[in-house]
Amino acid sequence: MAQKKKLVVIGNGMVGHKFMQAIAELNGQDGAEEYELITFCEESRLAYDRVQLSSYFSGKTAEDLSLVEPGFYEDNNITVYIGDRANHIDREKQIITSDNGISVEYDKLVLATGSYPFVPPIPGHERENxxxxxxxxxxxxxxxxxxxxxxxxxxxxxxxxxxxxxxxxxxxxxxxxxxxxxxxxxxxxxxxxxxxxxxxxxxxxxxxxxxxxxxxxxxxxxxxxxxxxxxxxxxxxxxxxxxxGIRPRDELARDSGIEMGERGGIVINDQCLTSDENIYAIGECALWGGMIYGLVAPGYQMAKVAADHIAGKENAFKGADMSTKLKLMGVDVASIGDAHATTKGAKVFTYINGPEQVYKKIVVNEDSTRLLGAVLIGDANDYGNLLQLKLNDIPLPETPDALILPQRDGAVAGIGVEALPDTAQICSCFDISKGDLCTAVADGATTMSAIKECTKASTGCGGCTALVGQVLNKELEKMGVDVNTDLCEHFPYTRQGLYSLIRVNEIKSFDDLIEKHGTGHGCEICKPTAASIFASCWNDYILEKEHAGLQDTNDRYLGNIQNNGTYSIVPRIAGGEITPDKLIVLGQVAKKYNLYTKITGGQRVDLFGARLEELPDIWKELVDAGFETGHAYGKSLRTVKSCVGSTWCRYGVDDSVGTAIELENRYKGLRSPHKIKFAVSGCTRECAEAQSKDVGIIATENGWNLYVCGNGGMKPRHADLLATDLDRETLIKYIDRFLMFYVKTADRLERTATWMNNLEGGLDYLREVVIDDSLGLAEQLEKEMESVVGTYQCEWKTTIEDPDKLKAFKPFVNANAADSNIVFVEEREQIRPANEDERKQLANA
Amino acid sequence: MQTAQQQDMTWHDICALNDIPKNSGVAALVGDQQIALFSIGKEAQVFAIGNYDPFSNANVLARGIVGSIGDTIVVASPIYKQHFELATGQCVEDETVSVESYAIRIDNNRVFIGLTA
The missing domain is CATH 3.50.50.60 (FAD/NAD(P)-binding domain)
Incomplete structure (x- = not known):
């Protein structure tokens, strides 16, 4: 077999890496040449998100910013020279040499050398600092x-x-x-x-x-x-x-005699080829049509075009839109197209809201039928709509100023997504068109969360979230899918709607709720949902007569039902801290009732195999020894995991265990749309894995960093950093607001991670609500949480003290017998449920 | 429940009507048969079906949540959530599966289950 041809990429910035991803997918496919891939990376680390660079100072780490999926370069057999700068191109011999003395032959070469910040030659610019x-x-x-x-x-x-x-x-x-x-x-x-x-x-x-x-x-x-x-x-x-400002890093190309622009930049054609037919240039080092594109999206387009060309596929770079939207120190700033109205005959409409410091301007053509440009400061919600109008040359409404005037009557401004062609780019971060979204919906991605997962749309800057949502709803409507957000056939409301009805009308029983707002007898969906909302709002004992029948079996019997109808028992061990005496009690109880014991991932002990009728006796012993219920059965706060923190650990910065215990005791018993897990780490080594939890807290030298909406499990999600350097009081205030806002607005069985994915406006919006109190809800949320915290009771303690409630734990209403179907066998010196064959064998023995 | 078979039935006194919590279930043991009893609605209509859940092979149906699908009164298995019609024992999700259903008689606020001899 002939030796593979070599494709070398110089530069592993955002665009260089994007090219690698594109070529790795195409390499050797559909009869295309299969290249050996090699890349030089001058920096000491592989590609990272330079756009988000400033988040490094608000708590993100270099790892957080990385763009490289673990194993990407290994899996694709790409040779990477990290920390090694390519310093010479010999075009005649087709050889690259590097600072570390490596020389590599190439058949195709891609220059993705990016740009450098220009330092003006002011006297003194070389001083320290x-x-x-x-x-x-x-x-x-x-x-x-x-x-x-x-x-x-x-x-x-x-x-x-x-x-x-x-x-x-x-x-x-x-x-x-x-x-x-x-x-x-x-x-x-x-x-x-x-x-x-x-x-x-x-x-x-x-x-x-x-x-x-x-x-x-x-x-x-x-x-x-x-x-x-x-x-x-x-x-x-x-x-x-x-x-x-920036300048293109073009010295390598310049030295090798490739054609350059007058004021710098490597000249490329529509295929991103330079004047050398074997050398491409992409990103900020390239000059196309006399222009350097200093944004990442056009760079990504060039990466795709170059990769396609190398793989023999047709594609062309035809220039790119330079519109941008960003948040600068919390201020929305957006600019579209001809922002300065330099087009001949252009007309301008401006809206200024002095007190709220909002500035909006649109630039339209001579006869006011097309949008040419726009500037938005302080409120960039119109950006998505305006950009689509401009990019797709869509006719404007008769009064174009309506596009930027506030919508006082609640109407949604702007164009309908239907007006957009399939080619309209909706998500510029990942280059997702309206057509891509429609295909995804047709293939079964019928929720915002599913769309994000399969297309990545709106997972970058998030600026297109609203538009993606509109496309999704329109498509579902077209497909005849009834966008039914009703909780179930008995209630024509979402969970959030039901929550508001219950809260505002102070509804306290299911009978009352279904009579006033529902139909039928309810079901296993609406009953536990209503029970959970009642508990979140009024925090009554969940086995009160009017609530007991609403609870899922786990809540109804205050234990987790297992595959053979027995239950498991999990006492609360706040923060994972337990005294030897209590540990002994757990062992004694497990031994006495012959329970299978296992340590859980949440730093507590799970006791399995308790029969229904044994639950009260077991819990009486546990409560007498000072244990409380751990709510392992509830959609509620489970555990607050912690590392030992500064008390013992030589690296610890703060008392993570103490904080974990305080938080667990504060939020225990809070009923919520789904289970909630916390963790507290005592330093950034993060031994408690807080960034995989619904609420994660990490100690820093300046206070606590608060992460939210992480998840392990089936669909892992890295938590988002909500706030940094908090003192204890502010930390608790923010968690109060965050949790109550989640309880108020999430869907049934929606974990915080999915809730965040579906939240319009994402993390920024959540910050506004929790930190800036943009909805004016903060005080109310804190008060509601205070009420839940103040009315906590250990459900097991209440239950064992009430003979009437204990009746429910009798296996039979008419007999004092045990369920003969529950059979255990021994394995590794403990019990486990017998399987079907073993049960038969034992019955015949 | 007024069927011709009624003459062949043996009626077993199980419990008082208010021993079954409203809109909820309890299990009863008659001989070696486990039976799930439910009381539905304001008028406390009582139903009885087998307690054994054929999907999980556990005696748990009495611990399910009761409710309605359209006009049909059902219980959802607490283990894997399949629905069974309380009046007939028929599984809603799988027409080949059903559990036993039993006749009920209320007499002087006592609940009786009728078993064919």
Missing amino acids: CFVYRTIDDLEKISAAGKTAKSGAVIGGGLLGLEAAKALKDMNLETHVIEFSPRLMSVQIDDGAGTVLREKMEEMNVKIHTGKNTSLIEQGKDAVHKLNFADGESIEADIILFSP
Whole structure:
């Protein structure tokens, strides 16, 4: 067999990695050439999400930012030279050489070398504590310097400069932004928008200096540096970040004689080929149609085009839309198309809401029939609609200003998704078109969660969530699928609707509920749902006469039913901490009643094989020894797992066990749409695996970091970082609000992870509700939680004290006998349920 | 329940009517037969079917949640949630599966189950 041809990629940034993913899928498929794949990665780590770089300062780690699925390079037999810069291309011999002295032949070469931050040659720019903001290595240096600094200045008030300013702000430094032009983000937005943006930034205590040309950096008096401006003014700062713009990393191509643009950039054609027919260039180093595309989405498109071309498939890069939407320090900023109305005859409509600092502008063509551009500050909810109008050249309504005016009557603004062609790109992060979404729906992805899972749409920036939802609903409607969100045939409401009815009308019994709002006799769906809502709202004893029949068998008998009709028993062991005496009691009880014992994943002990009639006796012994029910049977708080924390661990930063116990005791007994698991880790080594829990808490030197909506199990989901560096009081306040908001709004049996996936607006929205109290609900949620916490009772203690309730645990209403069908055999010195054959054998013996 | 077979039936006194919690079930033992009894609605209509769940091979149907599908009164098995019609013992999800159903008589607030001899 002939030796495989070699495909070498220089650069493992976001675009280089995207190319690798694309080529790995096509390599050797459908008769295409199969290449040996090799890549050079100058940085010390593989591709990571540079767009989210500033989240490194709000708690994300380098691992969190990684874009590389574990095993990707190994599984695809890709040779990676990490931390090694390719430094020369010999085009004649087709050989690449690197800093570490490696030389590799190539048949095809892809340049994905990206860009570098331009540092203006201001005298003093090489002083210590002067940084650029591009790589994780840069961030680590900035972070280290930030520990001793009090203030920082960013030179450059564009998009990247404001991102860098957020990093300074996150380090609690006095933050300055210095911009040469008269306004912030001068490329993307106009004067009016710049003013609103500036006000917002200043409100957050960021000092903005526009129209300033830094002429000299020298030793400061009160801080490390003094920055002198051309107009004679000056400021002082301990750290300086340079972010005035980017330049293509094109030196490799330039040195090898490939055609370059006049002002830099590697010239490419529609197939991303350079002037050398074996060399491609993609991403920020490439110049197409005289333009460098400094955004990731066009880079991704180029990656796909180059991969397709190499694999012999037709595709072409035809330019890309440079519209952007982002959040800068919590402020929505969006720019679409011709934001500055430079098109001939263009007309402008502007909406300004002074008190709320919202600025919206649309630019339309001469006869007001087509959208040319838009700028949105402070509220970018219209972005998705406007972008689609522009990209698909859709006719505008007669009064185009309606597109940006507030909808006071609750109507949804903008275009219907039906107006969009199938080719319309809905999710730009993952390049998902309307057609892709329709296909996914037709193939059975009929929920938002399923759509996200199979297409990845709206899992990037989340900006398209609303549009994806609209496409989904329209498609379901078209397919004749009744989008029925009713809980069941007995109630024409969602769980959330039912929750509101019960809460607002103070409904306390199922009979009352079904009489007023439902039909029939109920079922195994609505009854436990109603019971759970009653418990969340009013927290009555769940086996009260009017509630007992509503409970699932687990709740009804306060145990987990097993496959042979026996139950398991799980006493609460808060935080996983248990005294030797109590541990002995568990052993004694298990021995006395011949129960199978197993340690659970939630750091407690599970006792299996209790017959219905044994439950009260066993629990009496446990309650007498000081145990409480562990609610292992309930859709409620299960466990708060913890590591030993600073009390014992030499790495521990805070008392994780104490916090876990406090939280477990606070939220125990809270009935919710599904089970809830917590964990608390005492340091970032994360031994309690808090980031796989519904609520995860990690100690840092500055306080507690709060993660939410993680999940292990069938569909693992990494938790999202909701808030950082919290003190104990704020931590509990936020968890109160978070849990109660989940209880209030989630669907039946919807874990927090799925709930988050379905939540319109995602993490940002949740932050607004929980932290900024955007719905004005915070106080009410806290009060509701306080009421649940204040009315806690151990259900088993209440039950064993009430002879009437104990009747339910008699196996037969008319006889004092045991169920002869329950048979155990021994295995590994403990009992287990007999299987069918064993049961027969034992019966015949 | 007024059938011709009634003459051949033996009626067993099981419990008081209010021993069965409203809209809920209890198990009873007659000879070696386990029977699930349910009381439905305000008028406390009583049904009896076998307690043995053929899907899980466990005696658990009395511990299921009762409710309705359309006009049919059913219980859902607490183990794998299949529904059984209380009036007939027929499984809703699988027409080849059913459990025994029993005649009921209420006399002076006592519940009687009729078993064919």
